Structure formats: C-alpha cells, structure tokens
Amino acid sequence: AAAEPRPRLSPQRLRAAVHYAVCGLCQEVAEDKAVQFSKQSLAAIAELTFRQCETFARDLEMFARHAKRSTITTEDVKLLARRSNSLLKYITQKSEELASSNMEQKEKKKKSSASKGGRMHREEEAAVTESEDSNMA
Amino acid sequence: MHCAARAAPELPAPACAAAPPPLQAPPPPCPASRRAPRAKSLEGLRPLTAMAASGTRLVRAARENVPKSGNKKNSGRSAFLKQKAAVFPEHDNDTPRVMLRRIILTQPQVSPVAPQLYKDEETEAAQSELPSKRVSSVLDMQLPDLVPEDTSVATFRMTKKRKKLSISEFERAVDKRLPQNQDRSMLDSTALARSLRMSLGSLIPPDTVEKRGLRRRPKIRKAIDMKAFEGGVEQNMLKRKAQSCLVDSQTASEIQAPSLTSDAEIVLSNTELFIHPQFDEQNQNKLSALEPQLSDSKTSAQRSKISDAAQEEARLVGLVSSVDTNEGRTQTHSEELILNHEHFGGMTHVSCKTPVKQQEAANRWSSSLPPRSPSKSLESPVTLKPKRSFSMSLREVVSRIIEDLDVSDTEEEMANTANKVEQIFREAAEHRANAGYSGHLEKQLTEKAELQITMAQDGKVKTETAALEEEGIAEGDVEHQGSPEAEQEIAKDVGAASLVRHSDAISSSEKNGVKPLEEAVEQADELEDQAIALELDGLEEEPTEDGAEDPESAEVSMRTPTFVRAAAYKPLLSTPHHVKPAAPKLSAPRPAKPVAPKSSLQPLQAKPVPKSSGTSRRKPREPEIASRLIKGIFRHYAKMPVARDAFKVVEKCSERYFKQLSNDLEAYTRHAGRRTVEMADLELLMRRQGLVTDKMPINVLIEDYFPMEYRKLLIPVAVCGNKVIPSK
Numbered sequence: 001a002a003a004e005p006r007p008r009l010s011p012q013r014l015r016a017a018v019h020y021a022v023c024g025l026c027q028e029v030a031e032d033k034a035v036q037f038s039k040q041s042l043a044a045i046a047e048l049t050f051r052q053c054e055t056f057a058r059d060l061e062m063f064a065r066h067a068k069r070s071t072i073t074t075e076d077v078k079l080l081a082r083r084s085n086s087l088l089k090y091i092t093q094k095s096e097e098l099a100s101s102n103m104e105q106k107e108k109k110k111k112s113s114a115s116k117g118g119r120m121h122r123e124e125e126a127a128v129t130e131s132e133d134s135n136m137a
Numbered sequence: 138m139h140c141a142a143r144a145a146p147e148l149p150a151p152a153c154a155a156a157p158p159p160l161q162a163p164p165p166p167c168p169a170s171r172r173a174p175r176a177k178s179l180e181g182l183r184p185l186t187a188m189a190a191s192g193t194r195l196v197r198a199a200r201e202n203v204p205k206s207g208n209k210k211n212s213g214r215s216a217f218l219k220q221k222a223a224v225f226p227e228h229d230n231d232t233p234r235v236m237l238r239r240i241i242l243t244q245p246q247v248s249p250v251a252p253q254l255y256k257d258e259e260t261e262a263a264q265s266e267l268p269s270k271r272v273s274s275v276l277d278m279q280l281p282d283l284v285p286e287d288t289s290v291a292t293f294r295m296t297k298k299r300k301k302l303s304i305s306e307f308e309r310a311v312d313k314r315l316p317q318n319q320d321r322s323m324l325d326s327t328a329l330a331r332s333l334r335m336s337l338g339s340l341i342p343p344d345t346v347e348k349r350g351l352r353r354r355p356k357i358r359k360a361i362d363m364k365a366f367e368g369g370v371e372q373n374m375l376k377r378k379a380q381s382c383l384v385d386s387q388t389a390s391e392i393q394a395p396s397l398t399s400d401a402e403i404v405l406s407n408t409e410l411f412i413h414p415q416f417d418e419q420n421q422n423k424l425s426a427l428e429p430q431l432s433d434s435k436t437s438a439q440r441s442k443i444s445d446a447a448q449e450e451a452r453l454v455g456l457v458s459s460v461d462t463n464e465g466r467t468q469t470h471s472e473e474l475i476l477n478h479e480h481f482g483g484m485t486h487v488s489c490k491t492p493v494k495q496q497e498a499a500n501r502w503s504s505s506l507p508p509r510s511p512s513k514s515l516e517s518p519v520t521l522k523p524k525r526s527f528s529m530s531l532r533e534v535v536s537r538i539i540e541d542l543d544v545s546d547t548e549e550e551m552a553n554t555a556n557k558v559e560q561i562f563r564e565a566a567e568h569r570a571n572a573g574y575s576g577h578l579e580k581q582l583t584e585k586a587e588l589q590i591t592m593a594q595d596g597k598v599k600t601e602t603a604a605l606e607e608e609g610i611a612e613g614d615v616e617h618q619g620s621p622e623a624e625q626e627i628a629k630d631v632g633a634a635s636l637v638r639h640s641d642a643i644s645s646s647e648k649n650g651v652k653p654l655e656e657a658v659e660q661a662d663e664l665e666d667q668a669i670a671l672e673l674d675g676l677e678e679e680p681t682e683d684g685a686e687d688p689e690s691a692e693v694s695m696r697t698p699t700f701v702r703a704a705a706y707k708p709l710l711s712t713p714h715h716v717k718p719a720a721p722k723l724s725a726p727r728p729a730k731p732v733a734p735k736s737s738l739q740p741l742q743a744k745p746v747p748k749s750s751g752t753s754r755r756k757p758r759e760p761e762i763a764s765r766l767i768k769g770i771f772r773h774y775a776k777m778p779v780a781r782d783a784f785k786v787v788e789k790c791s792e793r794y795f796k797q798l799s800n801d802l803e804a805y806t807r808h809a810g811r812r813t814v815e816m817a818d819l820e821l822l823m824r825r826q827g828l829v830t831d832k833m834p835i836n837v838l839i840e841d842y843f844p845m846e847y848r849k850l851l852i853p854v855a856v857c858g859n860k861v862i863p864s865k
Binding site for chain 2: 076
C-alpha cells in the first residue's frame with residue numbers, strides 16, 4: 001500500500017496535492033480572520049510552498065551530508081528552522097516531546113518486549129515517523 | 138601695469154601691451170649712439186608700432202625717441218616705455234635723443250625682479266619703468282622716472298647701434314642701472330620701492346596689515362563667556378539642589394571640605410600625573426584648558442583660579458549629581474550641577490568669574506544633556522552617574538562616565554555608545570571644567586536605558602560613598618588601581634552591573650588609594666579617545682545626538698580649542714580636553730601645582746596611559762567593519778551620491794547581515810560536531826545563499842573573485858619541479 005501511491009507522486013501530482021492542502025489551510029485562515037483568498041493568491045501560495053519544500057529538501061540533504069550522515073534527522077530540521085525563532089521553538093518542543101515519547105515507548109517496549117514483541121515496535125516507529133513528518137511539514 | 142602708465146593723461150591712447158612699450162623702452166635707455174640712428178629709425182619705428190598695432194600717441198612719441206634698432210626688442214618691451222614716451226611730450230622740448238638720454242640718466246633703478254623679456258637696452262629702461270609701472274601711481278612715477286630714464290636713455294643710445302639684444306649688453310645695462318638706482322634714494326622711497334614691493338609680492342606688510350585685527354578673540358568675549366558659564370552652572374546647581382537637598386547637603390558637606398582644601402591645592406596646582414594629582418591637575422588643567430580656550434588672554438593666575446573654580450564646580454556638580462541619583466533626570470542633573478556650582482561657589486568664595494563660568498559651563502553641560510538625542514536610552518542611570526561622580530570626586534565622575542558609557546554600550550549596538558559612555562564618564566569627570574559637557578554627558582546618560590537608573594542609584598550610592606572616601610584617600614595616595622579598574626569594569630559593563638561594580642571598585646579603590654582616580658581619569662581619557670574615534674565613526678549614525686550635542690558643543694566649543702571644535706561637532710570630542718582638566722580637579726585634594734604646566738603635561742600623559750589600561754579593561758567591543766570601507770564600496774556600486782543617513786542604514790544592515798552570516802556559520806560548524814569553521818561550512822553557507830550551485834562550484838568562485846595570494850591558499854597550484862602550493 002505504501003509503494004502504490006509512490007508512482008502517483010509525480011511532480012504534477014505533488015503540486016496538486018500541495019495545492020489542495022494549501023487551499024484547505026487558507027480556508028481555515030479565511031474563516032478565522034474573516035478575509036477571503038482569491039484563486040490567484042491561493043495558487044501563488046501553493047506554488048511558493050512547493051518550491052520552498054524543494055529548497056527545504058535540498059538543504060536538509062546538505063545538512064545531513066555536512067554532518068556526514070546519510071539520514072535526515074531532527075537536528076537537520078532544527079538547523080533549517082533556526083531562522084524563525086517561533087518555528088524553531090515549536091520544532092524543538094515537538095522534538096523533545098517526540099524524544100520523550102520515544103523514551104517512554106522504549107521503556108515500554110523493554111518491559112513488554114517479551115510479551116508484545118515486534119508489533120509494538122513497528123507501530124511505535126510508525127507513530128514516531130508520522131510525528132516527525134508532521135514536524136517537518 | 139603699463140596700462141596705468143599709458144593711461145597717463147598725456148597718453149590717452151592705451152598702449153598695446155607689448156609692442157609699443159618695447160619700442161619705447163629701448164629708446165630711452167638708448168645710448169648716445171642710438172640717437173643718430175634713432176632719427177633714422179624713427180621711420181622704422183613707425184612700422185614697428187604698426188606691428189605692435191598700437192597706435193597710441195605714446196607710441197608715436199616713443200618712436201621718435203626709441204631707436205629703430207630696438208624694433209625687435211620693442212615688441213617685447215613693456216608698456217613702461219610708453220610711459221616714458223607719454224612723459225616725453227611733456228618735457229619734449231629737446232630732441233628725442235636728449236629725451237632719451239634724460240630718461241636713461243634719471244630712470245629709477247631697475248628692479249631685479251623685472252621680467253627678462255626686455256633686452257639689454259630695453260630692459261634697462263623697462264626695468265626702471267616696470268617697477269614703477271607696477272605701482273598703481275604710475276603717473277607719479279613718470280616724473281621721477283623721467284630723470285632716470287634720461288640716463289638710461291643715454292645708455293641705450295650708446296648701444297643703439299645694436300638692434301639685437303644681447304644678454305651681455307643687457308647685463309651691462311643692468312649693472313649700470315643698478316648703481317644708478319642705488320644712488321637714487323628718492324626712487325627707492327618712491328614708486329620704485331613701491332613697485333618693487335608690489336612686484337615682490339609685498340613682502341613688507343602694508344600699513345593696513347599691521348592692524349591688530351589679526352589678534353585672536355578679544356578678552357572681553359572671554360569674560361562674558363565665563364560669566365554666562367558660571368551663571369548657567371549656578372542655575373543648574375540650584376535646580377539640582379532644589380531637587381535633592383538632603384543628599385546634596387551630605388555630599389556637599391563632605392565634598393566641600395575636601396574641595397575647599399583641594400581648591401587651595403589646586404591653586405598650588407600640582408603637575409603630578411597620577412590619579413589624585415592628576416585629577417586635581419587634570420581638572421585644573423582642564424579648566425585651565427577651557428579657560429585658555431575661552432580666553433587666550435587669561436593669565437595663569439586666572440587659570441589657577443579657574444581651575445579652582447572648575448574643581449569646585451565639578452565637585453558641586455558631583456554633589457548635585459549624587460543627589461539626583463534617584464531621579465536620574467537630566468534636568469535634575471543640571472540642577473545639581475548648578476547647585477553644586479553654587480554650593481561650591483559659596484564654599485570656595487570664588488568670586489572670580491571662573492567659578493561662575495564654570496558653573497555656567499556646568500549648567501550648560503547639564504542642560505546640554507537633556508537636549509541630547511534620545512538615541513541612547515540611558516537616562517536615569519546616566520544622569521545619576523554623572524551626578525554621583527561630581528559629588529563624589531573626579532573619580533566618581535569618571536566612573537560615572539564609564540558607567541554611562543557602559544550603559545550606552547548596552548543600549549546601542551554600536552561601539553560608539555561605549556565610547557560615548559566613557560566619554561560621558563570622562564565628561565563627567567570634566568564636568569566641572571565643562572559645565573556644558575557635563576550637561577551633555579548627562580544627556581547622554583539620561584538617554585541611556587532607564588533600567589540602569591535603579592542600578593545606578595544603587596551603584597551611585599556606593600560609588601558616592603566610595604568616592605567620598607576615595608577622595609579623602611585619593612589625595613594622599615599615589616596609585617590606585619582599584620578605581621581605574623573599577624571604572625574600567627564599569628565602562629565595560631552595561632547597566633547597573635557596571636555601576637555596582639564601579640561602586641565596588643570605588644570602594645576597593647578607596648582601599649587602594651587615589652590611583653583609581655587617576656586610572657579613571659585615564660580611562661576617561663582613553664574612553665574619550667576611543668569614544669571620540671567611535672563617535673567619529675558613529676557620527677553619521679547619530680545625527681540626532683550630534684544635533685543635540687551641537688548646542689553643547691557650541692557652548693563647549695567656546696572653551697575648546699578651535700581645532701577640537703573643528704575635529705568633531707560632537708561635544709564628546711572636546712571632552713578629552715575637558716576631562717583632563719576636570720579629572721585633576723575632581724581629585725581636589727591633590728597638592729596644587731601650576732596649572733599651566735600640568736595641563737600641558739597631563740593631556741599628553743593621561744592619554745597614552747588610560748588608553749592602554751582602558752582598552753584592555755574595557756568591555757570588549759565587537760569589532761566593526763570600517764565605515765569608510767562600507768561607504769566606499771557602497772558608493773562605488775551606487776554610482777550616485779549617497780546621503781549620510783543612508784550610509785548609516787547601510788552600515789546597520791551590513792552589520793546585521795554579517796552577524797546573521799556568522800551565526801549561520803557557527804550553527805553549521807556545530808551541526809557537524811566541530812568547533813572550527815572549515816571550508817565545508819562555508820560552502821554550505823554559500824550554497825544556502827545561492828552563490829554555489831550544482832552548476833557553479835565554489836572553486837570557480839574562488840578563481841573568479843579571489844586575488845592570487847588567497848587563491849593559492851585555497852586551491853593547490855602545481856608548479857614546475859613537481860611542487861604543489863600549498864604543500865600538502
């Protein structure tokens with residue numbers, strides 16, 4: 001199931017997905033601030049987001065390689081987000097939560113390793129990765 | 138010149154510049170031999186004149202007299218010949234030959250400066266004529282010239298045969314004329330002399346130049362300044378006293394005693410360089426420096442008095458300032474100053490203008506503070522500081538200045554503030570000397586953060602007490618490292634912390650002795666110097682401050698030497714001068730030494746010493762990019778004139794940019810788990826900036842933009858002999 005959507009993730013489809021997500025977010029903001037977004041602005045924001053995501057990805061890869069790693073970690077993300085103080089704070093907070101939850105989960109796993117086995121691990125890992133992804137987004 | 142001659146009534150026709158005169162020149166000095174040919178040459182002369190294209194009657198008249206042989210020479214002759222010719226008609230009752238002879242004989246001495254255009258015969262005549270012609274009163278010269286001209290004419294006549302000019306002949310003629318001229322005292326005293334003078338550039342100063350208008354400012358002005366200054370200072374002091382009587386009374390009483398004694402000492406004016414003596418002397422010197430600046434004519438006695446008054450004022454100011462610690466307002470500060478001055482004046486019974494002046498200066502100083510631009514948020518602490526210093530002693534003032542400087546440092550990103558604070562500190566020290574400055578300092582202080590007010594207050598109290606104690610000790614002590622250090626620390630620290638430290642330092646300095654004062658003063662000097670330098674750099678950045686300071690500077694400028702004024706409109710610049718005299722005064726109890734020598738010595742001595750200690754101790758200021766560099770680069774790329782404010786903004790932007798850049802670089806380095814920045818970090822930074830891309834590697838950029846020396850360091854270069862630079 002995870003591999004199937006992959007071929008669909010062509011650039012156009014990705015753009016469309018980003019556009020859809022941006023529209024949804026902007027609608028929420030519009031309702032919140034009682035303002036309206038024109039289509040062109042939504043399209044512009046979506047395109048901007050897409051290009052910025054590309055930049056982020058490239059930078060993250062650079063950071064990881066700079067640290068002589070082949071995996072992008074939260075450290076790279078934090079380095080990326082340090083320009084914006086609020087964002088950095090948020091991400092740091094989230095990462096700490098994740099780290100703590102990971103610790104807890106690890107402890108739980110150790111406790112229940114005998115009983116639960118790998119399933120819990122996978123679920124926890126998935127949850128962890130999902131939370132990380134949310135952070136990155 | 139010759140035109141004037143030509144303008145002679147006899148010769149209405151304007152002689153042409155060159156031709157006619159030359160024509161005439163040779164004839165007059167023409168020797169007898171010329172006369173014969175002259176008659177013949179008359180006709181020839183006419184064509185010459187025609188050549189000259191000057192149909193002046195003078196020319197014609199001259200033609201008769203001028204030998205035709207001198208045609209060529211005539212062309213180059215000056216118009217003075219015409220002059221002679223002009224004269225000729227008047228006396229022309231003889232033949233041309235006679236006239237010429239007369240001219241030659243009576244012609245005035247040839248001026249050695251006469252242009253060498255004239256050939257020998259011409260020159261002889263021309264020389265006499267030239268100098269005379271140069272003189273405005275050519276007409277007057279004509280008559281006397283006639284006489285010598287005759288003689289010269291005679292000589293010319295002698296050599297008339299030779300149409301060509303020969304240098305030897307010329308020289309001979311000159312020799313002839315020179316003795317003739319020498320004999321003619323009359324000529325010398327008359328137009329010739331005048332012409333000579335004028336030709337020589339009027340080496341002798343004309344009568345008009347001998348006026349006394351070149352004298353510098355009249356004394357009267359200085360007296361007025363002092364009065365106004367003192368009055369202002371008194372006013373400030375009154376204000377301050379009104380605000381805080383208790384504190385003032387306490388401090389005043391404490392200070393008064395030492396101040397009184399110090400006054401006496403000040404009068405003695407010791408010339409020691411060290412803290413206490415320096416302070417006293419510095420104050421004295423500063424005051425005296427101010428005084429001289431204000432009035433050159435002031436006598437040393439006055440200066441001593443002034444120094445005393447300044448010290449008194451400074452003390453008063455300090456007292457006032459200490460009182461105002463709580464308020465920390467410029468006004469209060471100024472008032473304190475006034476009060477101090479007044480109080481001091483009352484104590485010292487200095488009736489001379491100097492104290493008043495100082496008070497006024499103090500007033501101005503305090504008053505100037507308020508107008509100071511609020512660029513510096515330090516307000517209360519600043520004002521408090523200077524007040525304290527005044528009340529406590531020179532040291533306090535200096536420390537206060539340092540504190541202020543520190544405060545300002547914190548407030549402002551620019552290092553200037555630090556310097557300014559220091560300067561302020563120094564100014565505070567000098568406050569007595571420069572009432573105006575004190576006001577300025579106060580302003581600066583007040584402008585600084587209010588946060589420090591409370592801190593300052595606390596610190597002030599401590600410092601005040603410490604200062605007071607120190608004062609007592611300072612007098613006796615020679616070297617106190619504590620206070621200067623403390624002061625330095627204060628300067629470094631920003632805000633209350635510095636104040637506290639200062640107070641601590643002061644207290645410690647008390648133990649050490651008077652030295653701190655010295656050092657404080659030195660620091661102040663250093664700070665001032667640094668501040669001045671910084672200020673100079675930051676001048677652009679703080680136009681408002683400058684404007685605010687302008688009135689102060691105006692006031693102070695009156696006292697400061699012109700060059701200081703010219704150096705910078707910022708009053709801070711002048712503070713060093715003022716600080717130095719103020720510093721010694723603050724120390725007060727020092728044995729008084731002649732102020733004059735001290736002032737001259739102290740500034741020189743104080744400056745180098747404080748700089749070394751101050752710079753090392755002072756809070757390490759972030760190194761700034763030379764504003765000159767930024768300006769130059771920006772101007773080059775802007776390709777159009779740039780306003781000063783724009784430069785300031787550009788400087789700020791560039792500073793922020795580079796700060797951010799360095800922060801990023803540090804983050805990248807830390808991200809890689811390293812502690813040393815390396816090429817990889819920089820490449821990452823440039824990649825983020827977009828300078829380095831997949832298409833544009835960093836090496837290409839290095840090759841494009843770096844000079845060979847740097848490029849060699851970064852990119853290995855292979856040279857013959859299997860060598861690679863840099864060697865691996």
